[in-house]
Amino acid sequence: MAWLYRARESLHKTSRPTSPQKHSGIASARTAPAASAAALAALFAMASCTVPPSPGPEQRTTTAPAASASGSPTVPQTDASSPAPSTAKPAPRETAALGWGPQQRDADAAAAAVAKMTLEEKAGQVLLPFYTGLDHEAQAATIERLHLAGSMIMADNVPGTATGLVDVPALAGVTRRLDKAARSGGRTWSGLIGVDQEGGAVSRVGAPLTRWPTPMSYGAAGSVPLAAEAGTGLAAELAPLGFTVDFAPAADVTMGPADPTIGARSMSADARAAASLSAGFARGMLAGGVLPTVKHFPGHGSVTTDSHKGLPVQNASLAQLKARDWKPFQSAVKAGAPMIMTGHIAARALDPGVPASLSKATYRALRGLGFKGVAVTDGLNMGAVAGRYPLGSAAPAALAAGADLLLMPADAAAAHAAVVRAVTEGKLPPARLEDAARRVVTMMIWRGRTAQPKPAAAPGSGEALSAKISARAITVVAGLCKGASVRGNVRVEGGTPVDRARFAAAAKEAGITLGTTGPLVSLISYGAGPTKGDVAVALDAPWPLAQSVAPTKIALYGRTPGAYKALLAVLAGKATAPGKLPAAVGPYRPGTGCR
Numbered sequence: 001m002a003w004l005y006r007a008r009e010s011l012h013k014t015s016r017p018t019s020p021q022k023h024s025g026i027a028s029a030r031t032a033p034a035a036s037a038a039a040l041a042a043l044f045a046m047a048s049c050t051v052p053p054s055p056g057p058e059q060r061t062t063t064a065p066a067a068s069a070s071g072s073p074t075v076p077q078t079d080a081s082s083p084a085p086s087t088a089k090p091a092p093r094e095t096a097a098l099g100w101g102p103q104q105r106d107a108d109a110a111a112a113a114v115a116k117m118t119l120e121e122k123a124g125q126v127l128l129p130f131y132t133g134l135d136h137e138a139q140a141a142t143i144e145r146l147h148l149a150g151s152m153i154m155a156d157n158v159p160g161t162a163t164g165l166v167d168v169p170a171l172a173g174v175t176r177r178l179d180k181a182a183r184s185g186g187r188t189w190s191g192l193i194g195v196d197q198e199g200g201a202v203s204r205v206g207a208p209l210t211r212w213p214t215p216m217s218y219g220a221a222g223s224v225p226l227a228a229e230a231g232t233g234l235a236a237e238l239a240p241l242g243f244t245v246d247f248a249p250a251a252d253v254t255m256g257p258a259d260p261t262i263g264a265r266s267m268s269a270d271a272r273a274a275a276s277l278s279a280g281f282a283r284g285m286l287a288g289g290v291l292p293t294v295k296h297f298p299g300h301g302s303v304t305t306d307s308h309k310g311l312p313v314q315n316a317s318l319a320q321l322k323a324r325d326w327k328p329f330q331s332a333v334k335a336g337a338p339m340i341m342t343g344h345i346a347a348r349a350l351d352p353g354v355p356a357s358l359s360k361a362t363y364r365a366l367r368g369l370g371f372k373g374v375a376v377t378d379g380l381n382m383g384a385v386a387g388r389y390p391l392g393s394a395a396p397a398a399l400a401a402g403a404d405l406l407l408m409p410a411d412a413a414a415a416h417a418a419v420v421r422a423v424t425e426g427k428l429p430p431a432r433l434e435d436a437a438r439r440v441v442t443m444m445i446w447r448g449r450t451a452q453p454k455p456a457a458a459p460g461s462g463e464a465l466s467a468k469i470s471a472r473a474i475t476v477v478a479g480l481c482k483g484a485s486v487r488g489n490v491r492v493e494g495g496t497p498v499d500r501a502r503f504a505a506a507a508k509e510a511g512i513t514l515g516t517t518g519p520l521v522s523l524i525s526y527g528a529g530p531t532k533g534d535v536a537v538a539l540d541a542p543w544p545l546a547q548s549v550a551p552t553k554i555a556l557y558g559r560t561p562g563a564y565k566a567l568l569a570v571l572a573g574k575a576t577a578p579g580k581l582p583a584a585v586g587p588y589r590p591g592t593g594c595r
Contacts, residue, residue: 100373101286101338102446110441113187114434121147121185123419125437126405127395128192129412130154130381136174140181143191146416149440150182150192152408153243155204165207168241168459175242189444190244192405197238198248199230200264200558201526201540209237210462213470213558214540215249215281219268219582220473220557220593224280227267230469231284231292233462239289240456244447246285247293247341247376247407251278251328252301256583257543261308262301263526264541264557269301269583269590271324275331283335289451291443294332296343296378297366298356299325307344307384311355314347321349330369338443339374340366342403344384355385358394363402374443379408386410396422400429404436467562474566475579477545479552481594484573485535489518494531495539499523499559506564510572521571522550525559537567546586555581 091097094105114122124147131139131151139151159170175193182191196204200214212234218227231249238246253274254266267277282292298321303312316325329340342362344355351359357377366375380386380394389397392414395406399419409415422428479485490512492503503523504514522533526540530547535554538545542555554570554577556563569575580593 098372098442100336100371102442106446106449107438107442109445110438113189113441113445114438117147117437119420119423119430119433120416122433122437123416123423124148125440126399126403126419126433127409127412127415128152128194128376128405128407130379130408132156134159136177140177142412143178143181144184146412147185148182148412148416149405149444150194150244151178152194152196153204154196155206158205166205166209166459168208171205172241179242189441189448192245192440192444193243194245194247194407195238195243196247197234197243198250198265199234202248202265205238205241208459210234210460210466211560211562212462212466213473213556213560213563214264215267216264216541216582217469217473217557218277218281219266219270219273220475220555220579221469222273222580222582223472224276226469226472227277228280228284228287229465230462231281232288233284233457233465235285235288235290235292236457237459237462239451243290244444245291245293245339247295248285249278249281249292249294250296250300251275251294251332252296252299253324253328254301254541254583256585257541257546258304259301260304261306261312263543266301267582271327273582275328278328279331279335279337282332282337286338288457289454291338291447293339293341293376294329294337295341296345297326297329297340298343298345298347298350298362299329300343300345301325303345307378307382309383311384311388312345314345314349316347316349318349321347326369329366329371333369333371337371337373338446339376339405340371341376341378341407342366343378344382355388357385357403358389358397358401360401367402374404374439375402376405377403377407380406380415381408381410392416392418395419396428399432399436400427404439463562466560467565470556470558470560470563471566471569471575471578473557473579474563474570474577475542475555475557475581475593476570476577477542477553477555477581477585477588477592479535479554481576482573484571485552486512486519486521486571489513489515490571491516491518491520493520493522493533494528495523495525495559499525499539499564502559502561502564503568505561506568509565510568510574512568512572522548524548535571539563542581542583542585546588555579555585 096104127148128150129148159167161167179191179193196202198215199212250265252262252266253271254262254269268274282294285292303314305312342357344357346353347356350361356362377398385394392411395409395415396419398406423430423433492500507514519534521535522531524531524538524544530544533550535552536545536548536550537554537556539556539559545553556567570577577594580591584590
C-alpha cells in the first residue's frame with residue numbers, strides 16, 4: 001500500500017494549492033481538475049478492488065421478471081486495473097505512509113502534541129459528544145472545558161429557515177464555533193465535526209442540500225464508479241459547511257427482511273458487491289474532503305435486533321463472518337480506510353455477551369485484518385450499551401478493549417470523568433489512552449495537511465447526479481419491461497404528503513394526470529407492509545414487494561424528486577428500468593430485473 005499513499009501525496013502536492021485552509025473542502029469530481037480527479041480515483045480503485053471487473057448495467061443480460069425468471073447477484077462494474085511494479089526509491093522516513101492515509105510526519109507531530117497534554121486533555125481527545133437542541137454556545141463551552149475532540153451534529157442541532165429548509169449560513173456558523181472550541185488550549189488541528197449523512201432515511205442535514213436515495217441504489221445500479229461519484233458529491237456539499245467527518249458508509253451485508261436495522265442502508269446482500277461499492281463510496285467521500293467511516297464491524301446486516309433498542313446476538317461462526325460480513329471491511333482496510341466503526345453486536349464467535357464495541361476480541365480481529373486507523377465505537381447512548389454500562393463506564397471499557405474514539409456518550413462529562421478515574425485508579429493503562437489520543441490526532445493533522453482549498457460545491461449541486469443514480473437503480477421486479485404501464489389518468493395512495501406531491505409533480509412532467517380514475521399506484525414507505533393496487537412501489541428496502549399482489553412491482557430505493565422522475569418515466573414508457581435486485585425479495589432472486 002505504500003505506493004498508493006506516496007502517489008496520493010504526490011497528487012496533493014502537484015495538482016492542488018499547497019496552503020491548507022480551515023474548513024476547506026475538496027471539490028467534487030465534477031468541479032475538480034479532470035486529470036487530478038481521474039488520477040485520484042484510479043489510485044484508490046487499484047487499492048480497493050477485491051473483485052474482477054464485470055459488465056456494467058447496460059451490458060448485463062439478467063432475465064426479465066416478466067418471464068418469472070430470476071438472476072444471480074451481479075458483481076458491480078469497477079474502474080480497477082493492475083498497478084505496474086514500483087521502481088521508486090523508498091520514501092524518506094517523514095513521508096513514509098502508515099497504511100491508512102497519514103504519513104510518519106503526521107504521527108510524529110501527533111505524538112509530540114499528545115506528549116504535552118494533561119490526563120484530562122487526553123481523555124477529552126478520545127470523546128466525540130452530541131447535544132440536543134440549538135444551544136450551540138453551551139456545547140462549545142463543554143468542548144472547551146473537557147478538551148473534547150469536537151462534536152456531532154444531529155438533526156435537532158441544524159438551524160432552519162421559516163420555510164423548513166436548512167439555514168445554510170447559520171449551520172456553517174455553528175460548525176465554525178464548535179471547531180474553534182475544539183482548537184482551544186493551543187491545539188492546531190481542526191476539530192472532528194461529525195454527521196450521519198448516508199442518504200435515504202439517514203440524512204441529518206436536509207434541503208437545500210442534495211437529497212440522495214438510499215445506499216441500496218448503488219447495489220441496484222451495480223456501478224462502483226457511480227458509488228464513488230456519489231460519495232464525492234455528498235462530501236463536497238458537507239465540507240464547505242465545516243463538516244470534517246461523516247459516519248458513512250454502512251458496509252453491512254444485509255440478510256433481507258429479517259434485518260431490522262440496516263435494510264436499504266446496505267448496498268447489497270452480496271458480500272463482494274457490498275465490499276466494492278462501499279469502498280468506492282468511501283474513497284469518493286475522501287476525495288470530496290470529508291473523512292468517511294466504514295461501519296459497523298463485525299457486521300450489523302445479519303442480526304435480528306436493532307442495537308438502538310437492545311443488544312443483537314450474532315450467532316455466525318468465525319468462518320461464516322469472514323466469508324460474508326467481514327469482506328467489506330477487508331476491502332476498506334486494503335483501500336486505506338481512515339476510520340472503521342464497531343457496532344454494538346455480541347458475536348458469539350468472538351466474545352459472547354459483550355458488545356463488539358467494548359470487546360477486546362473484536363478489536364483484535366479488526367486489527368488482524370490489517371487495520372491501522374482510528375477504531376470508533378457506535379453511539380454509546382444507544383440501547384444496546386447505555387443500560388448495561390451506567391455513569392459513563394462504557395467509555396473506559398471501550399478504550400481498554402481497543403477503541404480509539406468514543407462516539408456520543410450519553411453524558412460527556414460523566415464519560416470524561418470515568419476515563420480520568422480509570423487511569424488514576426490503574427484500571428486503564430495510561431499508554432492505552434495515549435495511543436488512542438495519538439491516533440485520533442494523527443488523523444486530524446493529516447486531514448488538515450491534505451484537504452486543500454477548492455471551489456465550494458453549492459448546496460443542492462448534486463441533484464442531477466442523485467436523479468441519475470435513481471434512473472440507473474430503478475428495478476421492475478414484476479410487470480412490463482417495455483412500454484407504458486399507465487396511460488392518461490392515474491391514482492396514487494400511500495407514502496407521505498411530500499411523497500404524493502413529488503409523485504404528482506413528476507406525473508405532470510411525464511404527461512400523466514393525477515385523478516380519481518385510472519390505475520392505482522401504491523407507495524410503500526419504510527416499515528410499511530405489502531399493499532394492493534395495480535402498481536406497488538417500494539420507496540425504501542424492496543421487501544414489501546414479496547407479498548404485494550399488484551401485477552406491477554417496482555423497487556425505487558428512494559423518495560427524492562429525482563427518484564419520482566425516474567419512476568414516472570418508467571411508468572409512462574419513456575424510459576426503461578435498468579436496475580437489478582441487490583437482494584432476494586421473497587420468490588424474486590438477487591439479479592432480478594429487466595434486460
